[in-house]
Amino acid sequence: MINFDEPVEEQKESDGVQDHSVQSLGAHLSATFQEYKDARRETENEWLRDLRQYNGQYEPDVLARLNDAGARSKVFVGLTRTKVMAAYSRIIDLLFQHGDQFFNIEATPVPDLDPMAVMQMKQLATQQIMDASQMDPNMNQDLIMQRMAEMEEDLKEKYKDVADAAAESMAADILDQLIETSAEQKLKESILEACIFGSGAVKAGSVRIDKKQSYSRMIDPETGEEVFQLSVVEQPMPEVESVSVFDLYPDPYCTSLNDCDGLFRRHVLTRKQFRELADLPQFDSEMVKYLLKNNRAGNHVEEDHERSRRRIAGINEQSTSNRFELLEYWGFIDGHKLEEHDVSLPEGSDLSQDFSACAWICGGKVIKIALNPIAGNQIPYQIFPYEKSPHQFWGTGVPRMMRDSQGTLNAATRIWLDNLAMSSAPMMEINTDLLAAGEDPTDIHPWRVFLREGGDGSMPMVRWYQPIANANGLNQIVEIFRRFADETTSLPSYTHGQQTNSMNKTATGMSMLMGAANVALKSTIKNIDDFLLKPLIESIFHWNMEYGTNQKSKGDLNIVARGSTALVQKEVQSQRLLQFLSLVSNDQDTNLIDRQQLIREVAKSMDIDPDGIIKTEEQLQFEQQQLQQQQLAMQQAEMQQQSGASDPQALASAGMG
Secondary structure (H helix, E strand, C coil), X not given: CXXXXXXXXXXXXXXXXXXXXXXXXXHHHHHHXXXXXXXXXXXXXXHHHHHHHHCCCCCHHHHHHHHHCXXXXXXXXXXXXXXXXXXXXXXXXXXXXXXXXXXXXXXXXCCCCCHHXXXXXXXXXXXXXXXXXXXCCCCCHHHHHHHHHHHHHHHHHHHHHHHHHHHHHHHHHHHHHHHHCCHHHHHHHHHHHHHHHCEEEEEEEEEEEEEEEEEEEEECCCCCCEEEEEEEEEEEEEEEEEECXXXXXXXXXXXXXXXXXXXEEEEEEEHHHHHHHHHCCCECHHHHHHHHHHCCCCCCCCCHHHHHXXXXXXXXXXXXXXXXXXXXXXXXXXXXXXXXXXXXXXXXXXXXXXXXXXXXXXXXXEEEEEECCCHHHCCCEEEEECECCCCCCCCECHHHHCHHHHHHHHXXXXXXXXXXXXXXXXXXXXXXXXECCCCCCCCCCCCCCCCECCCCCCCCCEEEECCCCCHHHHHHHHHHHHHHHHHHHCCCHHHHCCCCCCHHHCHHHHHHHHHHHHHHCHHHHHHHHHHHHHXXXXXXXXXXXXXXXXXXXXXXXXXXXXHHHHXXXXXHHHHHHHHHHHHCCCCCCHHHCCHHHHHHHHHHHCCCCHHHHCCCHHHHHHHHHHHHHHHHHHHHHHHHHHHHHHCHHHHHHHHHC
């Protein structure tokens, strides 16, 4: 227990063994964080270059050279932002705009159910067979054994039905939790970072306390009237949080989270947010208060990347932030250190081993430490690449893919503008020795007359020079490197609106082109499947299996991240169906094709309900009958008119009338 009335120096001297271990572990983790941070420095600089390129800003050294060059063009061709947003829009469209959820929960082929439930089902079925045998004297032993064998087959089907019902219930629970945590918006934030920096991150699987506000009816004891009272209900929920890659510092020797020894996340909290940690479970409230007392202005020191990001965003720098910097560590910690912190280890554990744990430190002090509660001791962060680079932890994003093309486009465009400006008007040379007194050679306007005095008459006083315009050659360079950007990013210009001379002038041609573009984007979608969606849903699934209260949703289930890959396949299938429909739309193939069924399949592939727009067989038959009846009525009317006109009695009657 820390006594806040004593000076800090005396407090440090009077700290016991536990506080000494706190300081030693905190110092060790701080040193490890510094090692991880230094190793990430080069990647961090690349991210800043990606961010400047996305925002259409030159690097500081390039901008300095342009400023030194004087009145030269400083234009930045904003092609990178266009390509990034094209990739982001296509991914978001494939994931979230088709009405299908991007995951599925399925029962395993041979599900393992609760042994007690299986035994009860078997006992009930066996009892029914025995009761039937007692009531039927003709049922012999062979027939009973046959009924028992049939019972086993029926029970397998019931097991599958129970598992399918559990899978459906689990999928509904997870979808509800994703909606309540606004997971879609957080996934979009991380996917945008992946498009820009090459990697995105989401935290999932840990526990958060959801505070729901609700009104309940009650009777006022004083007035006896019915009133509504606001109540706050706290409920544990699985956490889904978007995390910036700038705040994550993984083990520098790992190439994926599977072989990651540890990972730090850097938090920057306001004083109020830091104070609220004292009320959370497992946090050392006394240490939090101690740090608040001895750091009145906080302990946050801006990192280089923070200052650079503020400059890029156009935010003014501040001397102090009055915030607290915390480090959240997930990784392995020595058993002796955990025991010194009173962490409950499994009985009979070897303290010389390392245990997966979570620790929070601030200013070299440990304010929280606990064993990893995640199933399988997994780190609760999903870090996914836009494009996976071999033997590297971080991925490659769109700006880095087209960095050379963007740089060349900028240079060629600047030269093109400078050359056009230079060649837009002629230059003039004036021999001032031949000018009359008082003539100003800088005063140039139409019908200007220069007065001349003396000199050789054959020597001109004014000479004109026309600079050469090199626009054609520079235009070719710009066009070549624009196409290079299309190739290196696999994002052709027609995916974000540019019209070509031939193919995408028609709907069929555009559909074929977009289908081919989706195939090129499939590797990125697969990375999102493997490194984000499946681990994300698995973490929430394990949370529900361990902490969920819905017993009907628990079972032997399998996670399928089918959203992204299945949707790309659906897009390709849609293009193929449209191509096939165009091929068979002729008189020769009409009798060979069930056109109504083909149109239904095209509508399904485009996420259009065919029942809402395509007529059923009953409707077609009814309309055909109506048409036949109308035609028959018209024929009868014509026949009556013809017969009436040829009847003499009718004609005589008409004359008498």
